[in-house]
Amino acid sequence: MILNNAPSQVFSLVLKLSTVLVLIGLLISCTDPYAHLPEKKLMVLGVDGMDHSMTKRLMDEGRMPNFSRLSKQGMFGPLGTSVPPLSPVAWSDFMTGMDSGGHGIYDFLHRDPKTLSPEFSMSKTIPPEDHISIGSWHLPTDSGQLINLRKGPVFWGTLKEHGVFTSIMRMPANYPPVGAGDQELTGMGTPDLHGGYGRFTFINSRFGAGRKQVDGGEIQEVWSENGAIMATLKGPLNPFKDPELNETLELPIRITVTSEGGRIIIDLDDQLIKLSPGEWSDWVPVEFTMMPLVADLHGMVRFYLRQTTPNLELYVSPINFDPLNPDTALSHPHDFVEDLAEEGGRFYTQGMPEDTKAFESGILTQEEFFQQAEITARDSLLQLNDRVKELLENRRSFLFYYLGHLDQVSHMTWKSTDPEHPTYDPETDPVWAAKIEQLYMDIDQLVGQLSQQLGKQATLMVISDHGFAPWRRQMDLNGWLLQHGYLTLKNGNTSSPEGLVSVDWSKTRAYAIGFNGIYINKQGREQHGVVSDEELPQLIQSLRSDLLATKDPDSGRQAITKVYITADYFSDQSANPQAPDLIAGFAYGTRNSSSSALGAVSAVGDVFTDHTDAWSGDHSMDHETVPGIFLTNNPNIQPPFDLKQMASTILTFFDSGASKQ
Known part of the structure; x- marks a missing residue:
């Protein structure tokens, strides 16, 4: 009897089991509509400023073996950059798959056509509109706005929509974060607590030290009183006080020099920090009281003690937003940055944290600047291991991870690779050239570690946004416009070093703002426009011809090798009022002067000069x-021609079904 019924019982059991499996399958398909898609994992390591020629030479010399090995597995080659080749433009090309005509970022600096003053291109803070005044207190009744000025969708939003877990670490020009991915940490474009790109403090007890003015920071002259040296950590203006009072948020710094070999004790915000000469501190959190019991502002600083004798010299980093107490949008979700800091410790949150201004001003020596850049590099790698593990744990996942220290170090030391540079020193520069090469080899070692960690589970791509060139000669664009009659100054002035303040707009047809942009003083757009729509085409062609015909009087070589007419070159201009009318592509080794980029006008005799400042390498050419x-390392990838094609390359890798953005 039992034997006779066994087949029917087995059949019933199989039927029940099949039903359960079907229900489980339906449940899985309901919770994960992309479960039927193949498992895909991709990591893109973005190394800002990694030069193709330098990389290729070191590979050929056998000094970047991991790059060579991966290139044999997959491919290696040049990647076209943006027009102009500036980091916020280039990374915006990468993010959106569009050029500047689509995403609206043309430079680090744009200009307000109504005020003709330079402004940051990547983000904008709109202060609260309404306030309630109680005595000296100025209490906002709304929160104001923080706006990311880049336009267009980003490719990782499409990935997320198609079931790909996306982690975007330190993406430039993504402040505040757009929130299109699962995780986003901001990078280049994130300000310090002062709202700029970094403002340092240098505490110096040498008599008269405070008389020196420096760009990007402040020198505080101090002296000893009753065995202690008092200094001040200055924050931004207090937004809760009447703006006319210009009341700065401040914290006292008390410094005691001990008898232990020049060691000092710093008392800041009830914290004691001990430093010896040549030593860098860890992050020191600080809290500014904007309004007692109502609002505080959180930041953090690092100290570097150079010496205590014969004078005290103490460097204080720009005040970064504290990732453990973020008072601005540093990540998406908002608490993601706090999770990162809790996992691995505090880290630089300011975009471009390498203190180039302190080096240019002579506050940090070249060796000290390298040390600081090494610290920023360590900070930027704190989260890498956990993000790679997370990548491998998800079925379909994408990780973008950015490194920026190579770019900033190259800006400050690239002349060491170029014997033709006017300040090249054959005795010392080979040492610094070797240090740059070592940074490339360090990245090669990192790529080797990543390749081993990812194994065959994930594809690895390494990209850079542009290469590098020596900055030997500078051409003052506004001075050139003055020389050629496109720009006129008032009252017989021969220059305007304070910006465009001395320009006679009634007689000026063109002016320059930013590193590569030239604007027409157009009627109906500029505040004092004089050029009509009918005159515009001929004027633009005349400017283009004159620029391309310009020769550097020192070498006789062409100074500008490309001139891009934005209305013709870019794909979707859309009458963007921020767009320059022309973009100058300087010859290799030549760049617009920094003062002209801010609107200054040099004298006609100073249009071309040798570039001798510390910022000796560039790419805005x-x-x-x-x-x-x-x-x-993947041989099946269709290699992209330029950064704009990277979005399509990544989407195609995941086969998301999305067309190119």
Whole structure:
């Protein structure tokens, strides 16, 4: 009897089991509509400023073996950069798959057509509109706005919509974060507590030290009283006080020099920090009281003690937003940055944290600047291991991870690779050139570690946004416009070093703002526009011809090798009022002067000069002369021609069904 019924019982059991499996399958498909898609994992390592020629040479010399090995597995080659080849433009190309005509970022600096003053291109803070005044207190009744000025969708939003877990670490030009991914940490474009790109403090007890004015920071002259030295950590203006009072948020710094070999004790915000000469501190959190019992502002600083004798010299970093107490939008979700800091410790949150201004001002020596850049590099790698593990734990996942220290170090030391640079020193510069090469080899070692960690589970891509060139000669664009009659100054002035304040707008047809942009003084757009729509085409062609015909009087070489007419070159201009009318592509080794980029006008005799400042390398030139790199270990990837094609390359890798943005 039992034997006779066994087959029917087995059949019933199989039927029940099949039903359960079907229900489980339906449940899985309901909770994960992309479960039927193949498992895909991709990591993109973005190395800002990694030069193709330098990388290729070191590979050929056998000094970047991991790059060479991966190139044999997959491919390696140049990656076209943006027009102009500036980091916020280039990374916006990468993010959106569009050029500047689509995403609206043309430079680090744009200009307000109504005020003709330079302004940051990546983000904008709109202060609260309404306030209630109680005595000296100025209490806002709304929160104001923080706006990311880049336009267009980002490719990782499409990935997330198609079931790909996305982690975007320190993406430039993504402040505040757009929130299109699962995780986003801001990078280049994130300000310090003062709202700029970094303001340091240098405490010096040498008599008269405070008389020196420096760009990007402040020198505080101090002296000893009753065995202690008092200084001040100055924050931003207090937003809760009447603006006319210019009341700065401040914290006292008390410094005691001990008898232990020049060691000091710093008392800041009830914290004691001990330092010896040549030593860097860890992050020191600080809290500014904006309004007692109502609002505080949180930041953090690092100290570097150079010496205590014969004078005290103490460097204080720009005040970064504290990732453990973020008072601005540093990440998406908002608490993601706090989780990162709790996992691995505090880290630089300011975009471009390498203190180039302190080096340019002579506050940090070249060796000290390298040390600080090494610290920023360590900070930027704190989260890498956990993010890679997270990548491998998800079925379909994408990780973008950015490194910026190579770019900033190259800006400050690239002349060491160029014997033709006017300040090249054959005795010392080979040492610094070797240090740059070591940074490339360090990245090669990192890529080797990542390749081993990812194994065959994930594809690895390494890209850079542009390459590098020496900055030997500078051309003052506004001075050139003055020389050629496109720009006129008032009252017989021969220059305007304070910006565009001395320009006679009634007789000026063109002016320059930013590193590469030239604007027409157009009627109906500029505040004092004089050029009509009918005159515009001929004027633009005349400017283009004159720029391309310009020769550097020192070398006789062409100074500008490309001139891009934005209305013709970019794909979707859409009458963007921020767009320059022309973009100058300088010859390799030549760049617009920094003062002209801010609107200053040099004298006619100073249009071309040798560049001798510490910032000795650049890339804001003809984009064809400074390509970036593309490396992958996957032979099935269709190599992108330029950064704009990277979005399509990534979407195609995941086969999301999305068309190119």
